[in-house]
Amino acid sequence: MFQLNNKIAVVTGGGSGIGKAVALLFARQGALVHVIDLNEKGGEITLQEINDAGDKAFMHACDVTVQEKVQEVFNEIGNVDILVNSAGVSHVGNVENTTPADFERIYNVNVKGVYNCLQAAVSIMKKNKKGIILNLASIANSVGLQDRFAYSMSKGAVYAMTLSVARDYLHEGIRCNCVSPARVHTPFVDDFIKKNYPGKEGEMFEKLSKSQPIGRMAKPAEIASLILFLCSDEASFITGCDYPIDGGFIKLNN
Template sequence: MFQLTNKIAVITGGGSGIGKAISLLFARQGATVHILELNVEASKEAVKQITYDGGRAFAHVCDVTNQREVLTTFNKIKHIDILVNNAGIAHVGKVENTSTEDFDRILNVNVKGVYNCLYAAVPLMKAKGQGVILNMSSIAALVGITDRFAYSMSKGAAQAMTLSVARDYLHDHIRCNSISPARVHTPFVDGFIAKNYPDRQEEMVEKLSASQPIGRMGTPEEVATLALFLCSDEAGFITGCDYPIDGGFIKLNN
């Protein structure tokens, strides 16, 4: 079950964290993986690991905020069965202390980046007669999270785009779903804590873990497993849905 043999998968931000876990798992399940990254070393390391394990993978330097770059990269790949819109960035702040520059930065990566990849991938999937799209959202799109104004906005947009694409391309046999993780322990999270809470890093890791009813942060591998299911043929009857993977955060945090 859950084999991706002969599938071609494009994973944005696939060189680290959740994206890397998805890249490695999809390759193990038989997919040819194309990693789109700005971090050249991270993407090369992921490809090296996949190749060492007997899989097939390719690294592409691509800025998802640049539509021309995205179109050029996707047209170079030509045939796409699976798109995982994973690339994203975070921001801490309420509306009153979110600058125009910060807002635009989040908007460009987390919203326009998803749009650009959808814009490039959908015609290729239509030409092939089928496709699967998975957008990375967040629990921040579903519940109020303190100091996450711009980030929450962007992840809400990802969910709205998921619904629109799922509805518009039903008859083209293109499925589109999203995943909403709670706090997942990745190098991104460690860097985020180090930047924003330099004197309270250990405290913040414990606080983030304790804020989830299950008592810990998730792992990238757990998110990757859900992504694999949703992108596999076994999930062929699922489209237009969001899947929280949150340790009980949404429903049990009372």
């Protein structure tokens, strides 16, 4: 079950975190993986790990906010069976202290970046009359998170785009879903805590971990496992759905 043999998969943000975990797992399950990441070094490390395991992958250094560059990469890839939109950035702030530059940065990566990749991939999938798209949303779609104004805006847009694409291409053989993680322990989280809470790293890590009722953050591999299922043939009857993977955050955090 959950094999991706002979599938061509594109994973954005594949140089670190959830994207890297997805790229490694997909390759292990038989997919030919194309890693897209702005951080060329991170992408090359993912590529090396996949190749060292005897699996197949390619790396494309690309800024997903630049539509022309995204289109060039997809033209180079040529065929796409699966797209995972994992590239994203975060921000701390409410509506008052979020600057126009902050807002635009979050919008460009988390919304426009997803749009650019969706547009490039859907045109290919439509010709093939088949395709699977998985977007990384967030629990911020569903609940109010303190000081996450711009980030919540962007992930709400990802959720809405997921539903729109799923509906518009229902009869083109294209499935589109999203997953909504709570906090996931990635290098991004460690850097975020170090930057925003200097001297209180241990305290804040424990606090953020315990905000999930299950008592810890998720592991990237756990998110990747759900994504693998949704991108596999075993999930062929699932489209237009959002899957919280949150350690009980939404329903149990009373």
